Amino acid sequence: MRTLLALSLVLLLLSLPPVAARGGSGTRSCGGNSFTLRIGVLTMTNASGLFEMLFGIIKSKDVTMENLVMEIPQGDGTLRIEVGHVTTPYAVMKVSTLQVLGLAITHLSDLIPLLLGKSVTWTNVTIVANSMQAQNLLLLDQLMCAGSPDGSRDVYIGADGMTVSSLSVEKVVKENNRLSFSAVSGGMVMENFLQRTPPPCMCITASKASSPETELRAVSIFSPRVWMASMQITDRPHKVRAGGVELSSPEIWATYLDLSSLELENMRVFPC
Amino acid sequence: MLKRLLLLAAFFLFVGGVMAQTIPSPVPLRVPLLFFENLEQYADNYGGVSVLVTNLGWMKCPGGQLLEGLPFLLQMDYAEGTGVQMTAENVESQAGEMENLRMEWDPVKQRWVIRADGGWMENVYAPVYMVVLGTLRYENLRVVLS
Numbered sequence: 164m165r166t167l168l169a170l171s172l173v174l175l176l177l178s179l180p181p182v183a184a185r186g187g188s189g190t191r192s193c194g195g196n197s198f199t200l201r202i203g204v205l206t207m208t209n210a211s212g213l214f215e216m217l218f219g220i221i222k223s224k225d226v227t228m229e230n231l232v233m234e235i236p237q238g239d240g241t242l243r244i245e246v247g248h249v250t251t252p253y254a255v256m257k258v259s260t261l262q263v264l265g266l267a268i269t270h271l272s273d274l275i276p277l278l279l280g281k282s283v284t285w286t287n288v289t290i291v292a293n294s295m296q297a298q299n300l301l302l303l304d305q306l307m308c309a310g311s312p313d314g315s316r317d318v319y320i321g322a323d324g325m326t327v328s329s330l331s332v333e334k335v336v337k338e339n340n341r342l343s344f345s346a347v348s349g350g351m352v353m354e355n356f357l358q359r360t361p362p363p364c365m366c367i368t369a370s371k372a373s374s375p376e377t378e379l380r381a382v383s384i385f386s387p388r389v390w391m392a393s394m395q396i397t398d399r400p401h402k403v404r405a406g407g408v409e410l411s412s413p414e415i416w417a418t419y420l421d422l423s424s425l426e427l428e429n430m431r432v433f434p435c
Numbered sequence: 436m437l438k439r440l441l442l443l444a445a446f447f448l449f450v451g452g453v454m455a456q457t458i459p460s461p462v463p464l465r466v467p468l469l470f471f472e473n474l475e476q477y478a479d480n481y482g483g484v485s486v487l488v489t490n491l492g493w494m495k496c497p498g499g500q501l502l503e504g505l506p507f508l509l510q511m512d513y514a515e516g517t518g519v520q521m522t523a524e525n526v527e528s529q530a531g532e533m534e535n536l537r538m539e540w541d542p543v544k545q546r547w548v549i550r551a552d553g554g555w556m557e558n559v560y561a562p563v564y565m566v567v568l569g570t571l572r573y574e575n576l577r578v579v580l581s
Contacts, residue, residue, distance in 0.1 A: 360547035364478060365547065367549070419539060419540075424532060424533065424536075425532065431528075432525060435478075
């Protein structure tokens with residue numbers, strides 16, 4: 164009877180979310196503010212121990228994800244990141260113990276290979292996470308959005324290539340019934356830059372544009388190929404932070420743009 | 436009937452030609468180096484032509500400037516002005532820097548505008564329709580018949 168009681172207590176403690184287990188504020192609900200990952204096909208090798216897993220820390224190696232959709236609640240809305248194909252050699256995710264148990268139950272046959280460090284492939288996986296970080300990510304067909312672009316109202320920014328040393332997506336803002344996300348980037352360089360406003364149309368082109376600090380309120384950012392040296396989604400409030408980012412052929416729809424200083428080479432401004 | 440149609444076509448071509456000629460051709464403006472403050476740029480319409488309007492609160496051209504393509508050339512070694520408005524086909528520059536550059540919707544103008552607190556541009560070229568200067572201080576102004 165005592166053993167049963169002790170076991171029930173241990174199970175109850177384990178089922179608590181990590182924040183509550185650490186003695187965090189009881190007013191914060193776990194599920195409501197967490198972000199969601201929906202993955203079409205997930206291939207990974209487990210790198211965390213049993214106790215780490217029970218406490219909701221999932222460490223994984225050689226991760227490949229196909230058709231990933233991340234929904235991150237921020238400010239006035241939800242930031243959505245859609246990626247066709249993702250690869251990362253190492254990622255750490257913090258989830259609730261209940262989530263771990265749920266994943267274990269739905270993939271019981273893979274439990275032993277997973278604990279033995281073998282690669283497993285799962286389809287149609289949904290993970291509710293509290294935070295995550297990954298290194299050396301390659302993302303193909305990546306779309307980050309808070310709403311749908313409206314060409315008659317939004318500014319278009321395009322380039323052959325874009326690099327930023329740091330990128331932080333702080334919050335989703337709603338202005339004049341338009342949802343956009345506020346992104347701050349450091350050390351931005353764009354090759355063959357084009358910026359076009361809605362009618363009366365005005366274009367700026369430059370062979371090279373660089374800015375030490377850029378504040379952008381974007382409706383969407385698309386790139387067919389993105390490389391990130393590091394990426395992190397922080398615990399609540401969820402902020403997306405990335406370092407060493409390279410985007411090929413980015414297409415940005417923005418509602419506002421502010422650059423602390425912009426250096427332009429071979430600039431041309433013209434009505435279009 | 437054919438004669439009437441030809442006459443009508445000739446009339447419309449003539450009217451079209453006259454209307455097209457109401458705006459003079461733009462004049463090339465070249466500035467080796469331009470410093471500016473309070474820049475504002477937006478697309479507008481000038482006599483039925485899409486143009487780029489550039490307003491500068493203050494500007495300085497230490498390397499001089501040149502207006503060419505007129506019956507005369509206008510050249511000066513140094514120019515400094517305030518309240519500058521330039522209506523041009525476009526503005527090109529080989530290199531430049533803009534401080535605190537913003538691209539924002541202007542509710543009064545009902546269009547997007549580019550604003551910058553200050554900056555500089557090198558080897559500026561702009562085919563201009565009109566230049567309005569609030570004040571101008573210049574050195575060694577030369578007017579050369581071309």
